[in-house]
Amino acid sequence: MxxxxxxxxxxxxxxxxxxxxxxxxxxxxxxxxxxxxxxxxxxxxxxxxxxxxxxxxxxxxxxxxxxxxxxxxxxxxxxxxxxxxxxxxxPMHRGQFRMRLYERESFAGQMYELMDDCESVQDRFRMSEMQSCNVMEGHWLMYEQPHFRGRMMYVRPGEYRSLRDIGMTAMMRISSIKRITDAC
CATH class of the missing domain: 2.60.20.10 (Crystallins)
Incomplete structure (x- = not known):
């Protein structure tokens, strides 16, 4: 609560x-x-x-x-x-964190799985674009710049066929992703 x-x-x-x-x-x-x-x-x-x-x-x-x-x-x-x-x-999340990242909308293109914080999507996965994701476990923050800086988007468990549908602008790219591990 x-x-x-x-x-x-x-x-x-x-x-x-x-x-x-x-x-x-x-x-x-x-x-x-x-x-x-x-x-x-x-x-x-x-x-x-x-x-x-x-x-x-x-x-x-x-x-x-x-x-x-x-x-x-x-x-x-x-x-x-x-x-x-x-x-x-x-809400407080206890347990594992798991998310699948996709290069293109509707879960198309190369897929990568993430279970921990990622300071740079580009450096870690050599992924220049991320346009959809499937959050299987946990609550996450996606940031526009590496090292968890700049504008951010919150995602909770669910399928996100297009990140534009949840507020990502045409000029925004996801560059880092962090788990919400705070005692919320």
Missing amino acids: GRIIFFEEKNFQGRSYESSSDCPDLNMYLSRCQSIRVELGCFVIYDRSNYMGNQMFLRRGEYTDLQRMGSMMGMGGMTMMDSIHSSRMI
């Missing part, structure tokens, strides 16, 4: 909304969200409703200014983020 509190203004000011589950549209509760306190668990926040747009992974802690934090983390698209519009709670 997780617990997150959203605040309309920076530094935990203004109206607030508390949640212990996924929230597809924060606009139902707040006019905007500019700071967050995660009291328990891990969450992924999105700058658009229905779990779309730029994403940021949050673990237990206080986030006083989300715009500033996004720019400090090297998340180019996050610097223009003026508010958070949805959030997803990440």
